[in-house]
Amino acid sequence: MTPTLLIPGLVCTAELFAPQIPALWSHGPVTIASTLEGDTIAGMAAAILRDAPPRFALGGLSMGGYVALEILRQAPERVVKLALLDTAARPDTPEQSTQRRALIARVEAGELEAVLRQIAPNLLHPDHRMDQRLIEVQVRMGLAVGAAGFVRQQTAIIGRxxxxxxLADIKVPTVILVGDKDALTPPDRSEEMAAALPDARLVVVPNCGHASTLEQPEVVTAALVEWLTA
Incomplete structure (x- = not known):
């Protein structure tokens, strides 16, 4: 069975994919990559490839999608399938980079938890922004990554x-999944990628924001199982 390699998003850990792992595991071994090495997206990709299986199905959410696309640049022959969740192929806008630098400054001043609690609701569908369980999962992951990881990952994203x-060079079967109310990487970013990729299927998840694996775990799991078994 083909191994699956999943890459978490910004200041996220393996807990991001906890709802999906049991179902995916029945179709082959699942590895959650570490994004704690590397100061750039290219550096993260190289570190992940160093420890990855020879060939694998590859998935990434948000920043994990940026790293997944870089892995396709560095070692396309090793990827047999691709899943891009709540992500985009575009670089940061100047406004986005400015916002990231402001958050970096606050975290460097010792405000990591406050920053995490500020941004967590914005990752969710409007109907979920008061869901304390979802917020606490995101804060817990961010604290585990830590302030240095936050700064390093945000800096890498700015420079991507x-x-x-x-995109047109990516020939492997691809699923592109996005929440219908994803405010960070809106559906039009996924539509753009789906139109450019030769073999892509677009899945828009209803009642869902940016944290799709946590907000709508059953829908996302079903889409990923279908992707793996197709």
């Missing part, structure tokens, strides 16, 4: 390249 020119 535009992946759109290379």
């Amino acid at each position: 390249i535009d992946s759109r020119p290379r």
